[in-house]
Amino acid sequence: MIAGANGELPGGVASCAGNGLGHVHSTLNYLQKVLIDAQKPVERCHAIFLDRDRRYLADISIGTGNFCRLSLRMRELFGKALGVGAAGIIVAHNHPSGICRPSRKDIEETHRLADVGRALDIELIDHLIFTERAAYSMRAGGKL
Numbered sequence: 001m002i003a004g005a006n007g008e009l010p011g012g013v014a015s016c017a018g019n020g021l022g023h024v025h026s027t028l029n030y031l032q033k034v035l036i037d038a039q040k041p042v043e044r045c046h047a048i049f050l051d052r053d054r055r056y057l058a059d060i061s062i063g064t065g066n067f068c069r070l071s072l073r074m075r076e077l078f079g080k081a082l083g084v085g086a087a088g089i090i091v092a093h094n095h096p097s098g099i100c101r102p103s104r105k106d107i108e109e110t111h112r113l114a115d116v117g118r119a120l121d122i123e124l125i126d127h128l129i130f131t132e133r134a135a136y137s138m139r140a141g142g143k144l
Contacts, residue, residue: 028128028135031092034061035130041096047077049086050125057084062091074116081122089117092128100134102143110138 027048035044045062060080062073081089091113093106102110106129114124127138138144 027090031090031128032130032135034059035092035094036132043094043096045073045091045093047080047092048090049081049084050088050090051085052087054088054125057086074112077113078116078120078122081117082120086122088123088125089113090125090128092130094130096131098131098133100129100131100136102129102136102138102141107138107143110144114144 031046031048034046037044042064044064046059047062048059049057051057058080060077062077077089077091080086091110106127110124110127113127117124124144125139127144129136129138
């Protein structure tokens with residue numbers, strides 16, 4: 001989905017621009033709605049693409065199933081980022097188990113994403129993990 005010139009997420013949710021907690025809260029709410037589906041508890045991955053001012057450009061689903069599928073979608077993820085002129089990416093996935101801690105594989109994939117992004121001059125702003133009741137930030141947790 002591509003936002004209008006106002007840089008808003010789909011559904012009128014504000015972008016990540018600025019330092020206001022309202023923007024962070026809006027982004028978290030949006031991602032939780034995209035990723036959590038009580039009817040179909042499967043792992044989902046999603047990415048939000050931002051410009052240099054951290055305004056929303058686009059977002060894309062990057063797979064369902066196991067998180068390891070993200071590694072197979074690296075080309076698609078960064079191809080889309082380059083296509084929309086993104087300077088930053090927020091990647092998120094859910095843990096249907098309800099355990100909101102990153103696995104070793106999650107941490108490895110986060111480092112791989114950051115390395116590929118650096119090579120393309122695209123910042124991995126954060127990698128978030130969601131459950132129905134919580135969210136974990138790799139950046140805030142010191143894993144990024």
